[in-house]
């Protein structure tokens with residue numbers, strides 16, 4: 001199989017995994033044989049399609065995902081990345097509870113698609129990983145944020161992403177209906193000149209928001225603060 005066919009083949013495996021998970025609503029973990037009901041913890045199908053559209057539009061080379069969980073968001077992302085970039089992409093995903101809580105199902109699906117060379121997994125909390133990535137000078141063109149959903153956790157994630165993202169790049173956030181998530185985002189919109197690109201329709205389970213980081217570095221004095 002030539003490279004082009006191989007990428008298309010892998011993208012079609014990703015598509016089949018998404019279709020099966022959507023239809024069945026559960027998965028059985030190869031690691032320990034346990035059965036997991038996926039929804040509403042995993043990204044829902046409508047949101048997955050929106051994520052795919054944003055990745056297709058933005059065409060990022062490097063993606064960071066906070067909160068691998070069942071890997072549904074990552075498999076949606078990987079499908080489009082394979083279709084648009086072949087194997088010329090990298091995706092870093094973070095989840096401290098992947099084995100304990102998710103029986104490694106996210107990693108299982110990544111292995112089934114065959115993108116272990118493109119995907120890097122960190123099994124520690126984002127609040128510890130992100131500062132390390134900044135210290136290493138890493139940069140990302142697109143972020144998926146679906147980790148902790150407490151205000152302080154999301155705020156810390158976004159604080160570091162503000163330093164890690166290339167200018168004017170997109171952050172796709174799940175669970176914008178949760179007050180703590182919304183409040184954390186509000187700071188970056190009002191004070192860091194991020195822009196809101198999309199808010200999905202209201203939903204008690206999965207509302208998503210798509211924000212864009214600012215174009216240029218921002219000079220702020222200690223007095224520059226807009227209440228949010």
Ligand SMILES: C[S@@+](CC[C@H](N)C(=O)[O-])C[C@H]1O[C@@H](n2cnc3c(N)ncnc32)[C@H](O)[C@@H]1O
Pocket residue numbers: 041042043066067068069070071072073074094095096097098101102124125126127146147148153
């Ligand atoms: C709602 S689930 C993510 C679902 C995933 N996006 C999907 O589509 O299957 C939230 C995830 O965040 C992870 N998480 C919780 N605290 C975290 C932290 N401090 N850093 C990174 N991930 C965290 C959980 O283990 C869980 O996998």
